[in-house]
Amino acid sequence: MDRPDLAPNTRETRVEKLPSVDVVIIGFGWTGSIMAQQMLEAGLNVVAIERGGWRDTPTDFAPTMAPDELRYYWRHEMFQETARETLTFRNNISQTALPMRKWGSFLPGSGVGGAGVHWNGQTFRFLPSDFVAKTHNEERYGPLPTGMTVQDYGVTYDELEPHFDTFEKLCGISGKAGNINGEIVEGGNPFEGWRSSEYPNPPMEMTFTQHRFEEAARGMGLNPFPGPSANMSRAYTNQHGISLAPCTYCGFCEKFGCGNYSKASPQTTIIPVVMRNPNFTLRTNSEVLHINKHPDGTRATGVTYIDADGRTFEQPAEIVIVAAYQLQSTRLMLLSGIGQPYDPRSGEGVVGKNYTYQVMSSINVFYDEEYTNNFVGAGALGMIVDDYNGDNFDHSGLGFIGGAYIGAWTTNARPIESHPVPEGVPEWGSEWKRSVRQNFLKTASISVHGASMAYRQNYLDLDPTYTDHWGRPLMRMTYDFTVNDRRLTNHITPIAEEIARGMGGREVKVNSREGAYDSVPYQTTHNTGGTIMGQNPSESVVNRYLQSWDCHNVFVMGAGAFPQNAGYNPTDTVAALAYFSADAIRNQYLQNPGPMVQA
Amino acid sequence: MGGRTDLTRRAFLRHTLLAGTVLAGFPTLALAREYRGGHQWPWESGRADVPHYGLETDTFLTIGERQFVDAATARLIPSDDDGPGAREADVVTFIDRQLAGFYGRGQRWYMKGPFPEDVLDTQGYQSEYPPADLYRVSIAAIDEWCAQNRDGRSFADLEEAEQDEILTMIEEEELTVTGVPLATFFSLLHDNAIEGFFADPIYGGNRDMVGWAYVGFPGARYDYRDYIAHNGQAIVMPPVSLMGRPGWTAER
Numbered sequence: 001m002d003r004p005d006l007a008p009n010t011r012e013t014r015v016e017k018l019p020s021v022d023v024v025i026i027g028f029g030w031t032g033s034i035m036a037q038q039m040l041e042a043g044l045n046v047v048a049i050e051r052g053g054w055r056d057t058p059t060d061f062a063p064t065m066a067p068d069e070l071r072y073y074w075r076h077e078m079f080q081e082t083a084r085e086t087l088t089f090r091n092n093i094s095q096t097a098l099p100m101r102k103w104g105s106f107l108p109g110s111g112v113g114g115a116g117v118h119w120n121g122q123t124f125r126f127l128p129s130d131f132v133a134k135t136h137n138e139e140r141y142g143p144l145p146t147g148m149t150v151q152d153y154g155v156t157y158d159e160l161e162p163h164f165d166t167f168e169k170l171c172g173i174s175g176k177a178g179n180i181n182g183e184i185v186e187g188g189n190p191f192e193g194w195r196s197s198e199y200p201n202p203p204m205e206m207t208f209t210q211h212r213f214e215e216a217a218r219g220m221g222l223n224p225f226p227g228p229s230a231n232m233s234r235a236y237t238n239q240h241g242i243s244l245a246p247c248t249y250c251g252f253c254e255k256f257g258c259g260n261y262s263k264a265s266p267q268t269t270i271i272p273v274v275m276r277n278p279n280f281t282l283r284t285n286s287e288v289l290h291i292n293k294h295p296d297g298t299r300a301t302g303v304t305y306i307d308a309d310g311r312t313f314e315q316p317a318e319i320v321i322v323a324a325y326q327l328q329s330t331r332l333m334l335l336s337g338i339g340q341p342y343d344p345r346s347g348e349g350v351v352g353k354n355y356t357y358q359v360m361s362s363i364n365v366f367y368d369e370e371y372t373n374n375f376v377g378a379g380a381l382g383m384i385v386d387d388y389n390g391d392n393f394d395h396s397g398l399g400f401i402g403g404a405y406i407g408a409w410t411t412n413a414r415p416i417e418s419h420p421v422p423e424g425v426p427e428w429g430s431e432w433k434r435s436v437r438q439n440f441l442k443t444a445s446i447s448v449h450g451a452s453m454a455y456r457q458n459y460l461d462l463d464p465t466y467t468d469h470w471g472r473p474l475m476r477m478t479y480d481f482t483v484n485d486r487r488l489t490n491h492i493t494p495i496a497e498e499i500a501r502g503m504g505g506r507e508v509k510v511n512s513r514e515g516a517y518d519s520v521p522y523q524t525t526h527n528t529g530g531t532i533m534g535q536n537p538s539e540s541v542v543n544r545y546l547q548s549w550d551c552h553n554v555f556v557m558g559a560g561a562f563p564q565n566a567g568y569n570p571t572d573t574v575a576a577l578a579y580f581s582a583d584a585i586r587n588q589y590l591q592n593p594g595p596m597v598q599a
Numbered sequence: 600m601g602g603r604t605d606l607t608r609r610a611f612l613r614h615t616l617l618a619g620t621v622l623a624g625f626p627t628l629a630l631a632r633e634y635r636g637g638h639q640w641p642w643e644s645g646r647a648d649v650p651h652y653g654l655e656t657d658t659f660l661t662i663g664e665r666q667f668v669d670a671a672t673a674r675l676i677p678s679d680d681d682g683p684g685a686r687e688a689d690v691v692t693f694i695d696r697q698l699a700g701f702y703g704r705g706q707r708w709y710m711k712g713p714f715p716e717d718v719l720d721t722q723g724y725q726s727e728y729p730p731a732d733l734y735r736v737s738i739a740a741i742d743e744w745c746a747q748n749r750d751g752r753s754f755a756d757l758e759e760a761e762q763d764e765i766l767t768m769i770e771e772e773e774l775t776v777t778g779v780p781l782a783t784f785f786s787l788l789h790d791n792a793i794e795g796f797f798a799d800p801i802y803g804g805n806r807d808m809v810g811w812a813y814v815g816f817p818g819a820r821y822d823y824r825d826y827i828a829h830n831g832q833a834i835v836m837p838p839v840s841l842m843g844r845p846g847w848t849a850e851r
Contacts, residue, residue: 065649248823
């Protein structure tokens with residue numbers, strides 16, 4: 001019977017307590033599904049809570065509906081709705097942050113599979129030196145500059161290698177190894193860290209643009225190799241017995257779901273095995289509001305979530321795994337009061353610290369006679385040069401650390417998005433229209449995928465003004481490109497231009513990365529930091545096992561763990577860290593629950 | 600040369616706009632579900648997630664507004680000797696249908712205030728008007744400016760060269776009207792015109808796939824494996840919409 005003294009709106013604040021489970025997972029994308037599979041395999045019972053809906057290939061991205069550029073990219077059907085939750089943005093601390101009312105620079109996912117549904121599938125490992133960026137660079141070049149807050153990860157490449165291997169076999173990555181157990185292998189990336197085995201599938205079949213790029217790069221003495229791809233170069237069955245089909249080069253990868261089971265995603269590689277397990281429960285359209293802390297502050301007791309009908313539940317659990325997108329995971333930690341929020345004035349605190357991104361530039365090559373036919377493309381169809389990434393080249397006297405890969409990807413010719421015109425052509429009118437027609441099928445694109453180093457002034461915190469649809473503060477991002485970013489892109493973009501000029505086109509156009517960071521044009525969905533990992537609680541949120549320093553049964557997955565971002569796409573490293581964490585939970589934590597690293 | 604008009608009727612306009620616009624409600628509704636492991640894959644027959652492409656009866660623009668959008672988009676993407684433009688693609692119908700739906704209402708966008716005056720270029724769309732309302736106030740302001748400064752004519756009645764001049768002034772923020780973010784409107788109109796020229800024809804624009812045929816985009820095909828080794832040669836094939844097309848084979 002209803003209590004008569006309840007106000008009409010208290011239905012929303014009444015919390016129903018559910019039976020306790022071993023593990024609750026927040027978010028059911030790549031890391032959520034990997035951790036679910038790992039915890040279930042350890043015999044635990046698992047509940048995953050996903051704020052978006054169920055999605056599967058035949059229902060949500062069938063080939064008869066998937067190639068719809070307007071719907072999925074420009075009307076954002078694959079992504080989190082900003083109406084529900086967005087973030088505010090400003091370039092520096094003196095400005096007032098305003099909400100990103102519609103997405104631009106990056107596209108956070110939502111729903112089962114997360115952003116793993118709409119990624120391109122470019123699947124690189126970070127370099128061994130990237131994991132020890134502070135130590136490595138200081139040993140070679142001296143102390144880091146003032147204000148740069150680059151740190152070591154606290155885990156090494158050698159420790160992660162088996163887990164990279166597991167994920168690449170899960171996905172059936174198509175590629176060519178350049179270093180197998182220390183032996184340099186012809187045709188692969190000679191700069192990469194050692195691999196315990198060859199890629200599970202051969203490289204994608206390259207097309208005109210890649211052939212021209214490879215020839216030009218070799219002519220300059222560089223070392224081109226096939227981009228590691230989560231698009232299948234042939235039919236493949238992974239370690240869980242789940243099959244993927246050969247990629248059809250349809251040109252609708254990034255921002256789209258694959259209708260053909262040809263792109264590795266949680267749906268096509270691991271969710272089926274999770275859903276078969278009777279110890280698993282998935283709750284969709286249910287959003288975790290906060291993680292609940294035990295009064296003694298040393299552990300969490302579970303999570304509180306609200307479903308789409310506005311009903312609120314408490315889900316008690318022995319282990320809480322935060323597996324949302326980087327931005328949401330940082331926000332959840334702040335909303336839950338786990339870890340000290342970062343203060344850029346004092347440099348104290350950790351949650352929200354070291355937000356980094358990616359410094360992207362590109363070159364277009366325009367041809368007169370030859371056709372590049374970019375509609376024959378795939379998300380990770382490309383040739384790459386890694387000679388200027390990480391510390392693969394001598395940075396002495398350059399004034400920056402880190403680097404970028406230079407890649408000739410042929411991902412698409414989706415015309416709303418991709419209709420490049422040469423320098424000097426107006427943006428509308430007859431001259432623009434004619435130029436779009438003349439160049440539409442005759443343009444190659446070379447991208448420069450730059451690392452992003454952490455600085456004291458770039459960070460995440462809670463916004464003082466704007467709220468989400470439940471009335472909670474939005475995340476606030478304070479970010480601008482740094483002196484390291486500018487020197488990096490100014491050094492490497494001209495090298496990409498030189499390759500581009502060697503590709504036999506009529507002219508090139510350099511799309512430099514200049515000015516303040518702009519949240520409007522799409523750059524990349526590689527947001528990192530905020531819940532960084534490290535060697536001690538004074539400078540990181542989680543330890544090397546992604547375990548919270550504050551609450552020992554809270555584990556925070558995702559690119560939020562990166563203390564700074566490397567010159568690669570993040571997914572492979574995100575997944576390897578998840579498997580490394582899962583291994584530690586299974587083999588250490590479950591036997592002796594408590595901090596796995598003593599502070 | 601620039602013009603500046605104080606739009607004192609702003610509050611009144613906003614009031615009438617609200618009355619004329621479908622309630623900008625909650626974002627896309629969805630039901631919470633629980634899926635228990637160990638059961639069948641939770642696929643449901645006949646539940647394909649079909650696109651919301653709008654109907655011919657979905658309109659937002661008045662006749663006068665339609666004339667403006669038709670005239671302005673025909674300057675952005677002109678019909679000329681080189682090929683079809685916004686008019687052949689029926690971009691105005693595309694835009695009208697979009698404005699009548701969730702897009703026009705800004706239903707999926709974050710539209711909570713406050714809306715401060717000082718906005719950085721790097722902060723993107725900060726208008727308090729969702730797209731449909733921004734079209735309405737902007738078209739009214741531009742036509743009023745034209746009436747005052749171009750002999751009582753509306754934008755659609757001007758010569759093409761005059762239209763180009765005015766669009767350029769708006770784009771470059773030389774023509775401004777207090778309370779109406781015309782440069783933001785121009786940017787939105789430009790985006791929407793390109794969408795209407797190149798989106799799948801199910802949305803009402805790109806009629807008969809003229810935009811795709813013009814640039815050589817084959818459309819919603821999904822298997823190009825036979826063409827990977829094109830080696831820089833042209834691949835000629837007629838475009839295909841999500842609705843299909845009569846001829847499915849390549850002309851090789």
